[in-house]
Amino acid sequence: MKIGELSSTTGIDIQTLRYYESQNLISKPKRLSNGYRDYSDDTISTLQFIKKAKLVGFTLNEIKELLEIQVTKDKHTCHEVKEFTQVKLDEINHKISELKKIKSALSKIHQTCCGGFESAENCSILSALENSDD
Amino acid sequence: MKIGELSSTTGIDIQTLRYYESQNLISKPKRLSNGYRDYSDDTISTLQFIKKAKLVGFTLNEIKELLEIQVTKDKHTCHEVKEFTQVKLDEINHKISELKKIKSALSKIHQTCCGGFESAENCSILSALENSDD
DNA sequence: CTTGACTCTATAGCATACTTTAGGGTTTAG
DNA sequence: CTAAACCCTAAAGTATGCTATAGAGTCAAG
Ligand SMILES: [Zn+2]
Ligand SMILES: [Zn+2]
Ligand SMILES: [Zn+2]
Ligand SMILES: [Zn+2]
Numbered sequence: 001m002k003i004g005e006l007s008s009t010t011g012i013d014i015q016t017l018r019y020y021e022s023q024n025l026i027s028k029p030k031r032l033s034n035g036y037r038d039y040s041d042d043t044i045s046t047l048q049f050i051k052k053a054k055l056v057g058f059t060l061n062e063i064k065e066l067l068e069i070q071v072t073k074d075k076h077t078c079h080e081v082k083e084f085t086q087v088k089l090d091e092i093n094h095k096i097s098e099l100k101k102i103k104s105a106l107s108k109i110h111q112t113c114c115g116g117f118e119s120a121e122n123c124s125i126l127s128a129l130e131n132s133d134d
Numbered sequence: 135m136k137i138g139e140l141s142s143t144t145g146i147d148i149q150t151l152r153y154y155e156s157q158n159l160i161s162k163p164k165r166l167s168n169g170y171r172d173y174s175d176d177t178i179s180t181l182q183f184i185k186k187a188k189l190v191g192f193t194l195n196e197i198k199e200l201l202e203i204q205v206t207k208d209k210h211t212c213h214e215v216k217e218f219t220q221v222k223l224d225e226i227n228h229k230i231s232e233l234k235k236i237k238s239a240l241s242k243i244h245q246t247c248c249g250g251f252e253s254a255e256n257c258s259i260l261s262a263l264e265n266s267d268d
Numbered sequence: 269c270t271t272g273a274c275t276c277t278a279t280a281g282c283a284t285a286c287t288t289t290a291g292g293g294t295t296t297a298g
Numbered sequence: 299c300t301a302a303a304c305c306c307t308a309a310a311g312t313a314t315g316c317t318a319t320a321g322a323g324t325c326a327a328g
Binding site for chain 3: 147149150153157168169170193194195
């Protein structure tokens, strides 16, 4: 199948498909006599794997690693795969807790402000940001 | 004070200080006869403002806006400032909830895997990513 | 035969917040 | 006087995941 069909089948933009190829996420397809890319059906499932993996937070590089594991499943263990997702879960948890820290710091500043329509000359939000003490 | 001193006082890298200047976060300092930057003490508080604002999650562009508000406080209202932080809080909350969605999707996949040292040929994590159905 | 849809490559751009590099002056201590 | 430490500019590089642009060949329908 040509790139346009693959694109509409998977919902992935043509440019993006070529980009994935350049990043070695999908293997280089055969070419028709006119030079057009000619994909096999397997590519669809690879792309679905990529989409799913993106959805659960993996980066393209991580997905590349995952794909390498996936195509050589028999040479890898469940332990290894589970460890991979564990690392990612840890990362996500870390990001969440960082954001929560930021949120609570900003909330604290936010709450002190009256929010009224008077001049901001004594606005507690601005003061909080000005103050040099932590 | 010269840039090195400002850098060690504030803990902000010299290159970063010049970068902030290029982005108009801090105003262009006077120059000594040899062309070296000569900062006034006010710059320190501006930089502390920037550091604090970064800590609570504002981007440099947002900080630039905040600084404009701050130097013309009297022409702005508390309402305006509070609205500004509210928008940011909403953004942060959105990011957190997105991450939580990702987390729960990944967790679900993660939990099904036995994590054992057998071959990953039937690993449920890989299967979950392969499956075309949502 | 022409028009429009499709495909190709190579390169640049976007957003963010720096960091690095290259190449070159200035100052100060010994 | 010289070497280290400090300062300067301009431009390119980093990471991420595309997206856009330019210029050009190919194919199918009317
Ligand atoms: Zn107020
Ligand atoms: Zn206020
Ligand atoms: Zn298992
Ligand atoms: Zn498993």
